[in-house]
Amino acid sequence: MSKNNKDCLLKVDGLKKYFPMNKGLVKAVDDVSFSINRGETLGLVGESGCGKSTTARTIIRLYNPDSGSIELDGFELASLSQKRLMPHRKKMQMIFQDPYSSLNGRMTVRDIINEPISVHTKLNKNDTKNKINDLLERVGLNAGHANRYPHEFSGGQRQRIGIARALAANPDFIICDEPISALDVSIQAQVVNMLEELQEEFGLTYLFIAHDLSMVRHISNQMGVMYLGRIVEIGESSEIYREPKHPYTQALLGANPVPDPRIVRQKLKIIGDIPSPLNIPSGCRFRTRCPHAMDICSKEEPQLTGSGRQVACHLHT
Amino acid sequence: MDNTLLSIRNLHTSFFTHVGEVKAVQNVSYDVRRGEILGVVGESGSGKSVSYMSCMRLLQEPGRIMGGDVQFKGESLLSKTNRQMRNIRGNRMSMIFQNPMTSLNAVLKIGDQITEPLREHKNMSRAEAKREAISLLERVQIPDAEKRLSAYPHEFSGGMRQRVLIAMAIACRPDLIIADEPTTALDVTIQSQILELMKDLQQDLGTSIVFITHDLGVIAETCSRVVVMYGSMVMEEAPVDDIFHRPAHPYTEGLLRSIPKPGMEDKRLSPIPGSPPVQLSPPPGCPFAPRCNYAMNICRRRLPEFTKIGENHRSACWLLSGHAPSNNFRRENI
Numbered sequence: 001m002s003k004n005n006k007d008c009l010l011k012v013d014g015l016k017k018y019f020p021m022n023k024g025l026v027k028a029v030d031d032v033s034f035s036i037n038r039g040e041t042l043g044l045v046g047e048s049g050c051g052k053s054t055t056a057r058t059i060i061r062l063y064n065p066d067s068g069s070i071e072l073d074g075f076e077l078a079s080l081s082q083k084r085l086m087p088h089r090k091k092m093q094m095i096f097q098d099p100y101s102s103l104n105g106r107m108t109v110r111d112i113i114n115e116p117i118s119v120h121t122k123l124n125k126n127d128t129k130n131k132i133n134d135l136l137e138r139v140g141l142n143a144g145h146a147n148r149y150p151h152e153f154s155g156g157q158r159q160r161i162g163i164a165r166a167l168a169a170n171p172d173f174i175i176c177d178e179p180i181s182a183l184d185v186s187i188q189a190q191v192v193n194m195l196e197e198l199q200e201e202f203g204l205t206y207l208f209i210a211h212d213l214s215m216v217r218h219i220s221n222q223m224g225v226m227y228l229g230r231i232v233e234i235g236e237s238s239e240i241y242r243e244p245k246h247p248y249t250q251a252l253l254g255a256n257p258v259p260d261p262r263i264v265r266q267k268l269k270i271i272g273d274i275p276s277p278l279n280i281p282s283g284c285r286f287r288t289r290c291p292h293a294m295d296i297c298s299k300e301e302p303q304l305t306g307s308g309r310q311v312a313c314h315l316h317t
Numbered sequence: 318m319d320n321t322l323l324s325i326r327n328l329h330t331s332f333f334t335h336v337g338e339v340k341a342v343q344n345v346s347y348d349v350r351r352g353e354i355l356g357v358v359g360e361s362g363s364g365k366s367v368s369y370m371s372c373m374r375l376l377q378e379p380g381r382i383m384g385g386d387v388q389f390k391g392e393s394l395l396s397k398t399n400r401q402m403r404n405i406r407g408n409r410m411s412m413i414f415q416n417p418m419t420s421l422n423a424v425l426k427i428g429d430q431i432t433e434p435l436r437e438h439k440n441m442s443r444a445e446a447k448r449e450a451i452s453l454l455e456r457v458q459i460p461d462a463e464k465r466l467s468a469y470p471h472e473f474s475g476g477m478r479q480r481v482l483i484a485m486a487i488a489c490r491p492d493l494i495i496a497d498e499p500t501t502a503l504d505v506t507i508q509s510q511i512l513e514l515m516k517d518l519q520q521d522l523g524t525s526i527v528f529i530t531h532d533l534g535v536i537a538e539t540c541s542r543v544v545v546m547y548g549s550m551v552m553e554e555a556p557v558d559d560i561f562h563r564p565a566h567p568y569t570e571g572l573l574r575s576i577p578k579p580g581m582e583d584k585r586l587s588p589i590p591g592s593p594p595v596q597l598s599p600p601p602g603c604p605f606a607p608r609c610n611y612a613m614n615i616c617r618r619r620l621p622e623f624t625k626i627g628e629n630h631r632s633a634c635w636l637l638s639g640h641a642p643s644n645n646f647r648r649e650n651i
């Protein structure tokens with residue numbers, strides 16, 4: 001990771017978010033640290049339940065962190081009250097997975113996009129109208145769509161409406177939580193291209209969460225691999241793809257099906273299911289499924305080490 | 318010996334909704350061969366699931382089969398009685414769905430759910446069925462199989478439930494398994510285990526599998542032949558290598574171009590422009606024409622017929638007809 005703080009927009013350090021449940025404590029995010037440079041994209045991958053969305057929601061302060069710091073553009077947000085957080089809210093926006101349920105079906109497209117504008121800016125009526133029309137055009141829709149309702153649009157178009165809403169407050173940082181998972185393959189590329197164009201145009205910084213590893217490689221400069229609430233490997237995406245170091249990253253990349261029948265790969269088999277987050281294995285969290293597990297792996301929790309690429313694995317200390 | 322297991326001919330299925338007739342499946346014809354894994358891929362809403370709901374006679378109101386025929390081992394399924402169909406389903410052909418929770422009975426023990434079809438279709442005694450259930454669970458790599466018979470579905474993880482469904486699907490050694498997005502809800506590491514398992518079973522049992530998915534990676538890794546659907550019709554049918562390396566339909570080509578390629582991170586992706594079709598009032602002509610980069614006048618007026626490209630390869634596109642003007646489609650190998 002770049003240590004150049006001048007370029008760093010978001011710096012997360014030691015972030016923890018625990019959910020108390022009847023049966024015990026779910027350590028959904030358990031000591032997560034990373035930073036994202038301005039204008040760049042960090043991809044976050046990992047199996048269902050590993051804590052990607054909780055990380056995102058805690059950063060944006062939909063959840064209060066149990067500990068750790070969240071520094072956005074030089075301001076520490078983790079400990080701010082919701083009231084004092086308000087002026088910073090417009091700098092971070094979120095785009096959700098489900099373009100069907102994330103838009104209020106009873107509001108017109110205009111009202112949906114107007115909401116953040118009226119909360120976060122002081123534009124007059126006419127400027128607001130122009131701004132909404134500009135945004136619609138920017139995401140490939142037009143002013144004629146403003147008076148229609150979400151159900152009148154296809155999935156890809158609804159995701160564009162969600163993007164327009166996220167852009168409305170002129171944010172610096174956008175979290176995209178599975179923004180293309182619900183879309184057809186033929187539409188996914190449209191949305192990803194749009195996100196990339198908007199990033200270039202407005203210098204946006206993204207945290208991009210997705211299941212599709214090849215899409216993450218395409219869009220992100222850096223990527224982090226999460227397992228049971230922790231980052232096990234983080235570094236430049238192309239480097240991680242070229243040479244994954246953590247056995248979990250190796251398994252994840254190996255399991256990702258390649259759309260070419262001529263490529264037949266030797267797969268690294270990982271056995272079993274992800275353990276319950278209520279019952280996290282001692283030492284290395286991955287050891288119960290790791291083909292290389294050694295004695296030390298059940299005793300000591302490996303820490304992220306390395307400069308540039310960081311890996312949390314006893315094979316790499 | 319006849320290689321054909323399931324033969325779909327000119328199948329038409331519609332839903333009569335309050336806003337009008339939705340033509341969900343139109344003029345679909347193709348075969349599923351014995352012992353093959355056939356992939357069915359296509360846009361959401363293109364008619365993949367409804368085709369097989371029609372074949373299995375599981376269509377619900379307001380759906381209706383409007384024409385065509387479906388033959389299974391040479392016999393028409395559309396003229397069978399409901400009772401005969403019940404015997405064929407679960408016995409000679411079985412289905413695995415995307416969401417294992419909705420296809421398992423939440424209040425019945427796993428063991429009872431697996432033994433039921435064995436007792437019904439294979440006349441096994443309680444003890445025989447139990448022994449068979451244990452061996453089936455072992456076959457799908459569920460540890461502690463005997464103990465797990467008395468567990469309920471909610472005690473299993475998503476991947477485990479999908480394994481149970483596979484065990485149930487193969488219980489009666491069917492000739493055909495229809496797997497509708499069986500791994501879409503699973504993580505890639507679990508998906509890869511399930512795909513391996515299905516490939517192994519297919520090899521061992523010689524069952525034919527129809528694999529419905531929108532994931533081109535899954536198709537490439539599991540299927541030997543592929544049917545591509547768009548706008549309730551079949552666009553292309555070919556061996557898997559042809560689909561990926563010599564696609565003969567602009568929609569197939571567009572799909573392949575829209576997925577990210579290694580080493581091309583700095584370039585923009587090449588999406589298919591426009592939005593998926595609305596089935597309610599489809600325009601005449603090729604359903605893909607509004608989004609097709611190559612569309613000609615005739616494409617918007619008349620439905621293209623199939624052109625045979627090779628022994629096992631056909632595509633419904635006007636570009637391939639002898640009358641098409643020279644064009645730059647199919648010049649390059651993807």
Ligand SMILES: Nc1ncnc2c1ncn2[C@@H]1O[C@H](COP(=O)(O)OP(=O)(O)OP(=O)(O)O)[C@@H](O)[C@H]1O
Nearest residue numbers: 019026028046047048049050051052053054055277
């Ligand atoms: N509000 C909540 N209350 C209790 N537990 C929660 C809550 N939100 C998430 N969890 C738990 O925290 C863990 C992490 O969940 P999270 O949604 O962050 O995972 P994820 O990586 O986003 O998964 P997915 O890929 O399925 O979206 C899971 O075990 C989940 O059950």
Ligand SMILES: Nc1ncnc2c1ncn2[C@@H]1O[C@H](COP(=O)(O)OP(=O)(O)OP(=O)(O)O)[C@@H](O)[C@H]1O
Nearest residue numbers: 332334339341360361362363364365366367368596
């Ligand atoms: N019960 C129903 N009532 C009305 N229309 C229906 C019904 N079920 C399906 N359809 C319509 O039939 C068409 C084909 O649907 P189908 O479920 O076969 O699509 P699919 O190819 O399986 O898509 P997906 O990839 O999303 O599963 C769609 O336009 C759908 O809206």
Ligand code: SF4
Nearest residue numbers: 603606609616634635
């Ligand atoms: S028939 Fe015409 S519109 Fe349809 S795919 Fe071929 S070229 Fe495109």
Ligand SMILES: [Mg+2]
Nearest residue numbers: 052053054177
């Ligand atoms: Mg999530």
Ligand SMILES: [Mg+2]
Nearest residue numbers: 365366367497
């Ligand atoms: Mg379907």
